[in-house]
Amino acid sequence: MHTMTMFKPFYLLVLIITISHSTSAQTPSPFNFIEDLQGCHKGNSSTKGLHGLKHYLHQFGYLNYLNQTHLDDDDFDNALESALKTYQRNYRVPQTGALDAATVAKMTSPRCGVPDIVDGINTMARKKHRRRPSKSIHVVANYAFFPNSPRWPSSQTHLTYRFVANTRIDAIAPVNRAFKKWASATHFTFSRVARNAKSDLVVGFFSKDHGDGFPFDGPGGTLAHAFAPTIGSFHYDGDENWVNGAVEGGFDLETIALHEIGHLLGLGHSEFPAAVMFSVVSSGQTKLNLHQDDIEGIKALYNV
The missing domain is CATH 3.40.390.10 (Collagenase (Catalytic Domain))
Known part of the structure; x- marks a missing residue:
C-alpha cells in the first residue's frame, strides 16, 4: 500500500478514533499529558510541557504559526489562547481561552484524528443542516460531510x-x-x-x-x-x-x-x-x- 498525503486532495481524509482507557492504567491515553497542564492561561511562560498542547492543537488544525519555532516553545501566547477559544466553541465548553478542567476533560476524551479545521475551514462549524420534520417544527441536524x-x-x-x-x-x-x-x-x-x-x-x-x-x-x-x-x-x-x-x-x-x-x-x-x-x-x-x-x-x- 502506498503512502498517502493527508488532505491533498480532501477525499484522502482519514478518520481515526483515539481512545483514552480510563479503566486501564497500563494503557493510558497519549493525551493524558494535558492533565498536567490544567490551569495554564495566557501569560504563562516556560510552562514545562506546554509545547505538547501546541502540537495537539496544531494536529487538529487549530494552531498554525508562521514561525514554526513557536510550536516547540512553552509560551502561552495570543495564538494559543485564540486556538483554545475556537476549540472550546467547537466542543461546547465555556470560551475562557484557558486550559480549565472542562477543556482538559474534552481534550483527553476519545476523538477523531482528522483535524477539525482543514486549510482554515472549521468543519465543525459547517456541519449544521436544517430539516423540517413537520410543518410546525424546525430541527437542527448534526451530521457532517x-x-x-x-x-x-x-x-x-x-x-x-x-x-x-x-x-x-x-x-x-x-x-x-x-x-x-x-x-x-x-x-x-x-x-x-x-x-x-x-x-x-x-x-x-x-x-x-x-x-x-x-x-x-x-x-x-x-x-x-x-x-x-x-x-x-x-x-x-x-x-x-x-x-x-x-x-x-x-x-x-x-x-x-x-x-x-x-x-x-x-x-x-x-x-x-x-x-x-x-x-x-x-x-x-x-x-x-x-x-x-x-x-x-x-x-x-x-x-x-
Missing part, C-alpha cells in the same frame, strides 16, 4: 468488500452485520467477496506503521481509521482489546464498524452523542443501531 463532500458515483450504489488475510475471525460477523444495517437504511447494497478478489472496500487489522501514512500507536491510542470515498480502506488497530458486546475494558467490533463504514460512505462526525457518527467511543460502550441523524446525513449527501 468532508470538505468538498466526496461521495461514491451515482452509478455505484452496490459496493463490494473483502477482509485481508490477517483479519480476526471474530470480527467477520460483526462487520457483516454493520454493512447490513447500513444497507437497510440507505440506497446502498453491499456484498462480501473473497480475500484475493478485487473490491471497493477493504477491512483489516494492522499495527503501528502499516504503510498508509497513518501509523497506529499500540494500546491506548488510535483505535481505527477509514478513508473517505473513494479510497475504501478501513483499518482496525490490531493492538487494541477487541471484543463482541459491552465488555468493560474492551472495544466492540460492530460499534466501530458501524462508525467507520459511515466514513467510507462519506459521512463526517455528528455533534449528537446518540448518533453512530458521534466522534467519542469508550471502552465497554456499544452502539448497534443507526440513529436518524446518521441516516439523514447519508440521504442528504447523496440527494436521495
Whole structure:
C-alpha cells in the first residue's frame, strides 16, 4: 500500500478514533499529558510541557504559526489562547481561552484524528443542516460531510468488500452485520467477496506503521481509521482489546464498524452523542443501531 498525503486532495481524509482507557492504567491515553497542564492561561511562560498542547492543537488544525519555532516553545501566547477559544466553541465548553478542567476533560476524551479545521475551514462549524420534520417544527441536524463532500458515483450504489488475510475471525460477523444495517437504511447494497478478489472496500487489522501514512500507536491510542470515498480502506488497530458486546475494558467490533463504514460512505462526525457518527467511543460502550441523524446525513449527501 502506498503512502498517502493527508488532505491533498480532501477525499484522502482519514478518520481515526483515539481512545483514552480510563479503566486501564497500563494503557493510558497519549493525551493524558494535558492533565498536567490544567490551569495554564495566557501569560504563562516556560510552562514545562506546554509545547505538547501546541502540537495537539496544531494536529487538529487549530494552531498554525508562521514561525514554526513557536510550536516547540512553552509560551502561552495570543495564538494559543485564540486556538483554545475556537476549540472550546467547537466542543461546547465555556470560551475562557484557558486550559480549565472542562477543556482538559474534552481534550483527553476519545476523538477523531482528522483535524477539525482543514486549510482554515472549521468543519465543525459547517456541519449544521436544517430539516423540517413537520410543518410546525424546525430541527437542527448534526451530521457532517468532508470538505468538498466526496461521495461514491451515482452509478455505484452496490459496493463490494473483502477482509485481508490477517483479519480476526471474530470480527467477520460483526462487520457483516454493520454493512447490513447500513444497507437497510440507505440506497446502498453491499456484498462480501473473497480475500484475493478485487473490491471497493477493504477491512483489516494492522499495527503501528502499516504503510498508509497513518501509523497506529499500540494500546491506548488510535483505535481505527477509514478513508473517505473513494479510497475504501478501513483499518482496525490490531493492538487494541477487541471484543463482541459491552465488555468493560474492551472495544466492540460492530460499534466501530458501524462508525467507520459511515466514513467510507462519506459521512463526517455528528455533534449528537446518540448518533453512530458521534466522534467519542469508550471502552465497554456499544452502539448497534443507526440513529436518524446518521441516516439523514447519508440521504442528504447523496440527494436521495
